[in-house]
Every structure is written in C-alpha cells, then in structure tokens.
Amino acid sequence: MTTANDGKIPVTVLTGYLGAGKTTLLNRILSENHGTRYAVIVNEFGEIGIDNDLLVESDEEIFEMNNGCICCTVRGDLIRTVENLMKRKGSFDAIVVETTGVADPAPVAQTFFMDDDVRDKAKLDAVVAVVDCRHVLQRLADTSEAEDQIAFADVVLLNKTDLVTAAELAAVEARIQSINPYARLHRTERCSVALDAVLNRGAFDLDRVLSLDPHFLEPAEHAHECGPDCDHDHGHDHDHGHHHHDHDHAHAHDAPHAVKSVSITAGELDPQVFFQWIGNVSQVQGPNILRLKGIMAFRDDPQRYVVQGVHMILEGDHQRDWKADEARESRLVVIGRDLDFAALTTGFKACEA
Amino acid sequence: MLTLAPYEFGGFVVAAGFLGDTPIFALGDGTVRLFPDGAERSVEVHQGGLLAACRSQDGAALITGGDDGLVRRTAVDGTVETLAELPRKWIDIVAAGPQGAVGFASGRNAHVRLASGELRDFSAARAVGGLAFAPKGLRLAVARYDGVTLHWVNTQAPAQELAWKGAHARVLFSPDGKYVVTTMPENALHGWRLSDGQDMRMTGYPGKVKSVDWSARGRYLATSGANAAILWPFFGKTGPMGQQPLQLGTRSDQLVTRVACHPGEEVIAIGYQDGMVLAVRFADQQEVLLRRPGRSGISTLAWDGAGARLVFGTEEGEAGLISLAG
Numbered sequence: 001m002t003t004a005n006d007g008k009i010p011v012t013v014l015t016g017y018l019g020a021g022k023t024t025l026l027n028r029i030l031s032e033n034h035g036t037r038y039a040v041i042v043n044e045f046g047e048i049g050i051d052n053d054l055l056v057e058s059d060e061e062i063f064e065m066n067n068g069c070i071c072c073t074v075r076g077d078l079i080r081t082v083e084n085l086m087k088r089k090g091s092f093d094a095i096v097v098e099t100t101g102v103a104d105p106a107p108v109a110q111t112f113f114m115d116d117d118v119r120d121k122a123k124l125d126a127v128v129a130v131v132d133c134r135h136v137l138q139r140l141a142d143t144s145e146a147e148d149q150i151a152f153a154d155v156v157l158l159n160k161t162d163l164v165t166a167a168e169l170a171a172v173e174a175r176i177q178s179i180n181p182y183a184r185l186h187r188t189e190r191c192s193v194a195l196d197a198v199l200n201r202g203a204f205d206l207d208r209v210l211s212l213d214p215h216f217l218e219p220a221e222h223a224h225e226c227g228p229d230c231d232h233d234h235g236h237d238h239d240h241g242h243h244h245h246d247h248d249h250a251h252a253h254d255a256p257h258a259v260k261s262v263s264i265t266a267g268e269l270d271p272q273v274f275f276q277w278i279g280n281v282s283q284v285q286g287p288n289i290l291r292l293k294g295i296m297a298f299r300d301d302p303q304r305y306v307v308q309g310v311h312m313i314l315e316g317d318h319q320r321d322w323k324a325d326e327a328r329e330s331r332l333v334v335i336g337r338d339l340d341f342a343a344l345t346t347g348f349k350a351c352e353a
Numbered sequence: 354m355l356t357l358a359p360y361e362f363g364g365f366v367v368a369a370g371f372l373g374d375t376p377i378f379a380l381g382d383g384t385v386r387l388f389p390d391g392a393e394r395s396v397e398v399h400q401g402g403l404l405a406a407c408r409s410q411d412g413a414a415l416i417t418g419g420d421d422g423l424v425r426r427t428a429v430d431g432t433v434e435t436l437a438e439l440p441r442k443w444i445d446i447v448a449a450g451p452q453g454a455v456g457f458a459s460g461r462n463a464h465v466r467l468a469s470g471e472l473r474d475f476s477a478a479r480a481v482g483g484l485a486f487a488p489k490g491l492r493l494a495v496a497r498y499d500g501v502t503l504h505w506v507n508t509q510a511p512a513q514e515l516a517w518k519g520a521h522a523r524v525l526f527s528p529d530g531k532y533v534v535t536t537m538p539e540n541a542l543h544g545w546r547l548s549d550g551q552d553m554r555m556t557g558y559p560g561k562v563k564s565v566d567w568s569a570r571g572r573y574l575a576t577s578g579a580n581a582a583i584l585w586p587f588f589g590k591t592g593p594m595g596q597q598p599l600q601l602g603t604r605s606d607q608l609v610t611r612v613a614c615h616p617g618e619e620v621i622a623i624g625y626q627d628g629m630v631l632a633v634r635f636a637d638q639q640e641v642l643l644r645r646p647g648r649s650g651i652s653t654l655a656w657d658g659a660g661a662r663l664v665f666g667t668e669e670g671e672a673g674l675i676s677l678a679g
Contacts, residue, residue: 056443057441057442058460059460064518077460084402084420087402088364088381088401088420089668
C-alpha cells in the first residue's frame, strides 16, 4: 500500500481558488471517521469548524534558495511546520497542506525535493486541485495560477457540478484535460467525493497506479516516485539541432502561453545520453516545465528508472526490477508552457540505445 | 571513570540541560522531566507539543514554547508559570535574555516579555527564523528573511538592519558582542562584524547547520552539519575570514547533529545522526567515546556548569546522563 513502509509521512497538498471548496473538503477530512489522524496546515483558520490541536495556521513563506537555480523556491513555513510536527511524531499519520487560492503550487512541490529534512521525514502523496465548475473557465482566462494549479494536480475535483449544465461541465472537463490529461478527474457536489479518491493516493507510487490502471500506455495515470536519491541534475551542455518538424502534440485552446503536455515513448535508452539530455532540458527549459515524469528502461539495466521534475529540479531513482512480461519501454510526460514538444520528442528518441 | 545513566522517554527530546545540579529534559509530548536526586519527576507543561526550550539566564528555570500557544517557565521544583500566550499559534522559538526578559516567536510574530510582565512587539514582515539577546544591554536580534534586525528592547533608538539575501534561521551574538552569526538553509552560516557591517560567509557544509555553540571564552564557533564538528576561529582581528576551521571528530559516513562546547576547557562534545556521542580535545584531537550509536540521531546535548556531566537526548526519545567523574 501507499503509506510509508519507508516511515515517511504522506502529505496531501490542496490547491484551488478561493471559494472552490477547499475548506469544505478539509472539514470533511477532519470530521469523517476514517481512522487516520491528520495534521493540517492551513493558510487561515477561516471556517474550519473542527477543533483539532494538530491544525496549524501558517503564513506562506516563499524562500528563494541562493544556489544559482533561478526557480528554486521552497515553502519555508512548510519546512518549519514539518520539523515541528516531527517533535510529535506518533500523534498523527498524515499531513494535509492547504494553499492559498492564488498560490503557485511549484514551491510546495519543490519543498519535498529540495529540503533534506522534509525529504527524510515526509513524502508528497498527491496534489489535489479543487475546481469550481462555474468559475474555472473565467479564472483560466484571467490568470496563470489557475492553470498552474491544474497542471500540477494528480487529482482534480470538479466541484459544484450541480450548479452548471451538462454542456458547461463537458466544456470544463475538456479544458482541464487539455491542460493536464494525466490527472484523475472527479465530479463532485460540495466535495462529496470518497476520501480515498483524494487521500493516500500514492500518486507518487508508480506501482499502485499501475495496478489500478491496466492501461499503462494510456495517458491517464501518473508516473513518479519520490525516491531517496536527488540527482538535482543541472546539465550544462546545450543540445540544439533537433528541430526537424513542427508537429504539435497538444490540443485545443491554443492561447499563446497555454499549458500543454506531451507523452513520449521510446525503447531502451543509453543512460549516459539520457542523463545529459534530460539535465540539459531541465536546465534550459526548466522555467517553462511545470511537471515532468517518466519511467526509463536503460540498456543492460534490470531495473526501471523513475524520474520526476518540477521546473529545474530533477530527481531520479531506480524503482524495481522489470517484470518478465513487461515491455521494456521508456516513457516521458512533460507538462509546461511554451515548450517545443517536437524537439523534446526528437531529443528523447535520440537517447535510444 | 565514565558512567552513563540511560533514560527512555519514548518521545522526541527537544532540549536537555541542567538547572543547577538537576538534569532536565523537555520532550515533544509536552512534558518536562526533572531528575532531582536521580528520581524522575514528570511535569505536564504544554497541552499539545512542546516545540522549543531554553534555560533562563539565571539558570533557575526552563523556558518553553508549545503548540498550545503558551510560553511557560518551569522551575527546578516543578512549578510551572505561564509567561505569555499567542492563542492558536505554535511557539517554536524561545530565547532567554538578561533581567528576566524572554523572547518568543511564531511565524512572523516576535515578542519580548519583560520581567514586569510587559510585552514588546518585534514582529517582522516575513518569517522570523530565530531570536537572540546581545551579551550586553537589552538588545534583541531577530533573524528574518533577507537578514537580521537588531532592536533595543527598552528604548526608541532605531533598529539596526543587517542585510543578506535569503532566509536566516538560528541567530547568535559572539560572547564579546562583536559579531552576529546566522544559519541559512543553503547549508551555510552568515556573519556580520558589527563594527563595520563586514559580511562573512562560512560554507562547505553537506547538510543544514542546526546546532551552534561558542567554545570557552568565545574563541571558536562550533557547528554541526558536516561529518565532523566544524569550529570557526573568532579570536583574531578578522574573525574567521580567510581562516581554515578546525575539524574535530571526523567520521566517514555520519553527520554531526549536535555540538556542545565544554564550559571551561577547549573540549567539545559531538552528537551524530546515528546517536553516537564523542568528546574531543581541540589541541591534540584526542577522542573519547561517550555513547555508542543508538536508534536515532542526537537531538540535544549539554554540559553542566562545572563541565563534569553531560545530558543528551535523541529524536526517538533515548536520553541519558553521562558523568566524567575522576
């Protein structure tokens, strides 16, 4: 199962605009009898009606790291709160972090890769975006944060479905899938989703996702794991010259800076070529990459290698042996803005052994 | 002869020390354990978790902050007094000042409670990472994002700003009051010479520096965060600038988590992430094993006033009293 046989506390991150229903969901998480004790980090107590001594209000503190990496930001308050919670280890099982409506989800996610203490003690279970079906299309038109939140999500709750028509709902779903076809969508009213669709997802546990979904190669699931081994691989050799054609893999609503995604498959890879290429991609295109995830089959390597990234941070680790009946294929999913998907595709395929 | 009296608390040991001769342990479960005459006495100090603790400057009491929003003072006889309250805030920074003053912080809030009970507000626009009182005068250093602010607690004199980009956590003055040093999340220390604002960068750590302590007479600043205790010399005119630090108790595969300098001699106690504790003499680097590795990392380590005994605690609740008698 997903919960931490590695002893790490699973963390669920809730994003979504003000009024989308995050507080409703939090109240349900805190009040339902699910046998799991949650520590909850909120931006403000607001209308949380539950008295829980593990409920903490925390001002979002975005810390820039002076490490030469232009988009390396972390949530300082999150680091501090996790550190404080560890002094009460044993009094809770999991952590839920609520972000402000306008928050960029990247610093929260990056905290789980960049901060050694947080990496040691906790792991990102899933990013859950709560979306108000009535307003989300307008939000997406007005802001980039709304798009970022959906792009980052492992799970999207389409909330307030009772307040829109079937046609409006279909338009919302199509728009969200155009941004992030890899997130799981749930239609809800008043966030009335089964909590196990949101919590303990193990969205970062590849095996579980694969066992839930037999359509491995369908673009509908996640491919990442929070491994213990941060490559933090910032390559330097710039690798141009793969602009053979301009086929665009993303679809619909092609606003100039819209978030799009691509899923690329290849055969077995030469690890040296791949690491140089992917390091280069994250170094050069990192600011535009929202999320990157993939499973690699390296030549002469009996194990699957899993990579994931947020902006310029890249992390990878061996996951498990390839099974005898599994096709040794490599697959990479990239979600971002203004990315040259054709070049990514060519570059990835050029890593084939 | 070396003796070790082990204790088992079952919860994170936030701080250990001595009130006079009495060993005292502050635990993450909200209790404080006192050992007058060797027998354990448990005092319930915080309703939820206890997040921070330090000894009062007169050495008579332990000041603690908790996630119940309280700042409390526990005396050696076990009596507990509430000093301040920030409802619903987690108080994870406390500092003891002169004249019975107590500093405490939560998030962006920072306050000083004077012995009279009066509260002064020194909150910052961004997260407060640490507090420290100057060795002379009632002056408070507030580590904040992008630097440190030095406030005079009792006067309207303007605050002094020490700028350096980035997040600053723990802050401390040198015992002679000439330097202010902070720890930063980029695995570095930053220092300022107060006479001219000269910046100092102390880098090269593989991990975060979470424990810092001045050696006897303030000659060295000992730090954790590497696979040895790193001690920066502060006795020359230019402090550590251009100097190589001492590296004591080097181990190949374990990081130092806590350092505690002997109160009188050039000897340091070093706690590691595997629970080992060593004592090392600066002059010849001679090492004495004080405790073998245990289940978890050393989370706190302190000498008594005479330098004859040590207390330690770990993340998983193992603790002990080490006597170096003879």
